[in-house]
């Protein structure tokens with residue numbers, strides 16, 4: 001356990017900057033650019049033994065090198081967002097990292113959740129089982145809700161995958177994290193296509209589309225939902241170009257129009273040769289054989305080549321797959337609970353802003369009374 005004093009720690013809620021003690025407890029994550037530690041914080045100006053003189057936390061502190069060529073919009077985006085299904089930033093500061101020649105690192109102290117969806121999926125898979133379907137409904141709904149909020153500001157996460165989705169398995173609360181790749185997409189402005197982890201990359205990114213939309217996150221949602229049913233990634237391409245081939249095995253070959261719209265200069269493999277004679281619906285049913293018919297129907301609206309035809313977040317939230325969780329009597333058993341939980345407050349505590357984004361779909365999104 002290490003403790004240190006930081007001169008300038010800014011509170012994201014009040015905007016006030018003051019000195020604080022940081023007490024690092026343990027490492028909870030390791031990423032491409034830095035580490036995530038569990039830590040407590042304490043106001044360094046509090047009177048000894050006063051009510052303020054206590055450690056608060058735990059927080060998850062993410063450390064990434066500050067001021068590099070790697071242009072992270074993470075801090076900027078986390079400052080802007082305020083939503084129950086998006087990890088909340090509490091404090092932030094710059095501080096030298098002694099493990100890296102005292103190079104200055106940006107520290108983001110976020111609320112800490114006990115688990116991520118990747119370890120949850122693995123946990124069931126190791127026990128030769130899958131997440132209960134009610135959990136899949138509850139988690140997928142919250143991912144769609146987070147995306148509905150983000151996409152309403154044109155914020156595209158660009159790295160949706162189970163390890164970037166935090167959960168509390170006791171309450172079934174879910175929060176999207178890791179905004180290290182996120183970007184506000186301006187209409188018709190190009191962005192790099194080499195983002196997103198391979199298994200979760202939308203087909204338009206694979207063929208090199210530069211003017212993409214927030215629908216790339218929706219593809220990721222479909223991959224994550226499918227993975228909860230399968231226990232492993234739906235499309236596991238062994239190398240970047242083989243990723244498209246994995247997708248064609250389920251969806252069938254992409255149309256020329258799709259390729260041309262995504263990237264007129266694309267000259268890679270088209271996989272236009274049909275591998276199976278069965279329909280896409282039969283293949284979806286076979287691959288997701290433990291999913292109910294509504295789940296398969298939703299997956300077929302989300303794992304769609306054409307980004308414009310792919311469902312948006314509010315359409316997903318309105319889908320009949322979620323009828324069960326919108327029922328007034330819905331309860332769910334978590335791994336930890338002995339009695340069934342009522343979680344309507346967690347799923348439907350919509351802000352006025354959110355309610356306005358639903359438009360004409362509102363009655364299909366709200367719980368049934």
Ligand SMILES: Nc1ncnc2c1ncn2[C@@H]1O[C@H](COP(=O)(O)OP(=O)(O)OP(=O)(O)O)[C@@H](O)[C@H]1O
Pocket residue numbers: 028029030031032033034035036060062087110111112113114115116163164166177178179180
């Ligand atoms: N707020 C948090 N609460 C609990 N755990 C967290 C939190 N934030 C991050 N983690 C854990 O740390 C891991 C890495 O965090 P994050 O994805 O933000 O970092 P990263 O460096 O961008 O990772 P990668 O490059 O692997 O995507 C996450 O997968 C998660 O398990």
Ligand SMILES: [Mg+2]
Pocket residue numbers: 031163164178
């Ligand atoms: Mg990550």
